[in-house]
Amino acid sequence: MKFTFKRMQQNSAIIIADEWKYEEPYSFYDMTADLDDYNELVNEALRNKNEWFEAHADDELVGYFCLCIENDNIDIGLGLRPDYCGRGMGKQFLTDIICFIERSYAYSTLSMDVAAFNKRAIKVYNSCGFKETHSFLQHTNGGEYDFIHLIMQK
Numbered sequence: 001m002k003f004t005f006k007r008m009q010q011n012s013a014i015i016i017a018d019e020w021k022y023e024e025p026y027s028f029y030d031m032t033a034d035l036d037d038y039n040e041l042v043n044e045a046l047r048n049k050n051e052w053f054e055a056h057a058d059d060e061l062v063g064y065f066c067l068c069i070e071n072d073n074i075d076i077g078l079g080l081r082p083d084y085c086g087r088g089m090g091k092q093f094l095t096d097i098i099c100f101i102e103r104s105y106a107y108s109t110l111s112m113d114v115a116a117f118n119k120r121a122i123k124v125y126n127s128c129g130f131k132e133t134h135s136f137l138q139h140t141n142g143g144e145y146d147f148i149h150l151i152m153q154k
Helices: 010-019 035-042 090-104 119-127
Strands: 004-007 051-057 060-070 073-080 109-115 131-140 143-153
Touching: 004 090, 010 035, 010 051, 010 060, 051 090, 060 090, 073 090, 090 119, 109 119, 119 131, 119 143
Parallel strands: 073 109
Antiparallel strands: 004 051, 051 060, 060 073, 109 143, 131 143
């Protein structure tokens, strides 16, 4: 499957924020689970503080990613539509995102943060070349949760 990307459109942001609901324990990633995350996605002014993209496959909205660019580091946040999760598409999705970044941005390091319980995502990130550097507590979704920081050098 080949993914294509374009700048996040408001109608896509609303669909992702309001309609994409993940099965447990991944409901942690529902945009409605954290008001700050929700507002950043649906409020165009807040969304434009970072680089947000929507992902399509076969002319369907199937994912998104966000890039937070600081100096020569790009931090990536991403998500696949719930019915695409757990079906072996994550590695291709992330590989296509990395290729898009390489064509479009100058950087020396890519980084990602992932909830420590999400072994499925960590396996994908490691298979694409990301290395775990440290764990930390992140305040989100009304509590504090263990997260893992991963990086990949160019």
